[in-house]
Amino acid sequence: MNLAQPLRLGNSGPWLRLFSAALLVLVWALAAEIAQSRVLPGPGAVAESFYYNLVDGRLLSDLAITLFRVVVSFAIAMIIGVAVGIVMGLRKRLDILLDGWLILFLNIPALVIIILCYVWFGLTEVAAIIAVSLNKIPNVIVIMREGTRAVDRELLQVAQVFHVDRQRRFFKFFLPQLYPYIMASARTGVALIWKIVLVVELLGRSNGVGFQLSVYFSLFDIAGILAYTLAFVAVMMFVELGVVAPIERHIMRWRK
Amino acid sequence: MDAMTTENLQVRIDRKVYPAEAPGGGRVAIADLAFDVPGRQFCCIVGPSGCGKTTMLNIMAGLDKEAEGRVEFSDGTPLDATPIGYMFQTPRLLPWLSVRDNVRIVLGDEEANSGRAERILEEMQLGDSLDVFPNRLSGGMQRRVALARAFAIEPRLLLLDEPFVSLDAPVGNRLRSMLLELWQSRPTTVLFVTHDLREAIFLGDRILFLSRGPSRVILDVTVDLPRPRNIEDPKVEAFRKSLLEQHNSLLHGLAEEQARDRSADDAA
Structure with a gap:
């Protein structure tokens, strides 16, 4: 096989994806049919549960509150992480001072941070948001520090020679060089944060997708669990494809 | 403004040592470098590679503050209080800004809104590419944008550091002619660093030869x-030959380098 040759899909790409999805549902339906078990409901049962939760249950409000927590903790994590990462990338001494803390935080399990936040700040909304943000911040710092170290000094010299003011120097000469790193941490951020939010809800909140999952777990309602899961995955895929990806395309449009 | 631009530029760099941790660390790059450039003169600076030409420009541009000495205009204005245009060896454009914004970014709001950037870009035949990102331009066009940026601020001093190196001959010659046109319509003091003697003779009012560091x-x-001169004119070549003959021993190292450059060009 010639690896240098690009794969020729023609127009079959999207159809192939659709077929792949249909195949998955088919395999699932088949497995459920054979197993005939309460713990493996088929697509029909899950769709029924989805409809029930949507119309009579709290699916929409649970999705909304969980999404709210994702957005707020994401914003906090990005703002703090980007700021600290840049400063650590620029200031050698501060970098050495904080590097140990950073490694420590990177290695504390998410669960421990969540438990400690609930213990110290109570079972509150603020504690939940702090717990999620704290789990993501070290990650953003590491990526942004790397980006800051890779900044092209030659472009900053242009700003200096032409007496460009500080504000423009930062926003037009410096920050755009970090956009690829900001986008990278945003992408991994969204993926990581929504998973942690569910755990936080499961452990200490009385609403949201994570809480409802724990309720269905105790009731052994697997169809409900799968219905909630699929709904939430759909929402997060929409955020990824409908919000994050277009923003990235716009910011990076100058690339060849 | 007119009176200001005719003041002499006085360059006195007493001593510049490369920082110890840099490559060639601790080496003295510049010692007792002193010359005056009359206002609006096009002054070329020729010297062997590694002799500190770029370092000298960086000191004038305020990028290198670790040097002993003084560079100022004869009316006493220090350089950091004057608009300086700098064209580097590479174009150094901001890839995330359009051609237009790459020029506007170095202007004040008032100047930018007066359409100055657009005018100078039109003049350089970049009128069709105002909203294009630099990545989509050829190397020659990118250099035109960099040249427009350097002139847009109406510099009192224009520094150019081998700006047309690595361009093929026709593109390079077109840019050289454009530079001369811009300089004649917007007179300013120019320091043009090169190691190409022919280029220096075509462009300059005067050539300063620097020694090895x-x-x-x-x-x-x-x-x-x-003026106007033509780079293909035999007079340019004759001037170069007679210069090399007259100062054979002095320019020996340089002439050698020229020969090497030329044969490298031929091989390419």
Whole structure:
């Protein structure tokens, strides 16, 4: 096989994806049919549960509150992480001072941070948001520090020679060089944060997708669990494809 | 403004040592480099590679503050209080800004809104590419944008550091002609660093030859060829030959380098 040759899909790409999805549902339906078990409901049962939760249950409000927590903790994590990462990338001494803390935080399990936040700040909304943000911040710092170290000094010299003011120097000469790193941490951020939010809800909140999952777990309602899961995955895929990806395309449009 | 631009530029760099941790660390780059450039003169600076030409420009541009000495205009204005245009060896455009914004970014709001950037870009035949990102332009066009940026601020001093190196001959010659047109319509003091003697003769009113580091001025030549000049003109070549003959021993190292450059060009 010639690896240098690009794969020729023609127009079959999207159809192939659709077929792949249909195949998955088919395999699932088949497995459920054979197993005939309460713990493996088929697509029909899950769709029924989805409809029930949507119309009579709290699916929409649970999705909304969980999404709210994702957005707020994401914003906090990005703002703090980007700021600290840049400063650590620029200031050698501060970098050495904080590097140990950073490694420590990177290695504390998410669960421990969540438990400690609930213990110290109570079972509150603020504690939940702090717990999620704290789990993501070290990650953003590491990526942004790397980006800051890779900044092209030659472009900053242009700003200096032409007496460009500080504000423009930062926003037009410096920050755009970090956009690829900001986008990278945003992408991994969204993926990581929504998973942690569910755990936080499961452990200490009385609403949201994570809480409802724990309720269905105790009731052994697997169809409900799968219905909630699929709904939430759909929402997060929409955020990824409908919000994050277009923003990235716009910011990076100058690339060849 | 007119009176200001005719003041002499006085360059006195007493000593510049490369920082110890840099490559070639602790070496003296420049020692007792002193020369004056009359206002609005096009002054070329020729010297062997590694003789500290770029370092000298960086000191003037305020990028290198670790040097002993003083560079100022004869009316006492220090350089950091004057608009300086700088064209680097590479274009150094901001890839995330359009051609237009790459020029506007170095202007104040008032100047930018007066359409100055657009005017100078039109003049350089970049009028069709105002909203294009630099990545989509050829190397020659990118350099035109960099040249427009350097002139847009109406610099009192324009520094150029081998800006047309690595371009093929026709593109390079077109840019050289554009540079001369811009300089004639917007007179300013120019320091043009090159190691191409022919380029220096075509462009300059005067050529300063620098020694190997620590660099000093070893020869100061007035180029009295009438303008407009043509780079293909045999007079340019004749001027170059007679210069090399007259100062054979002094320019020996340089002439060698020229020969090497040329044969490298031929091989390419």
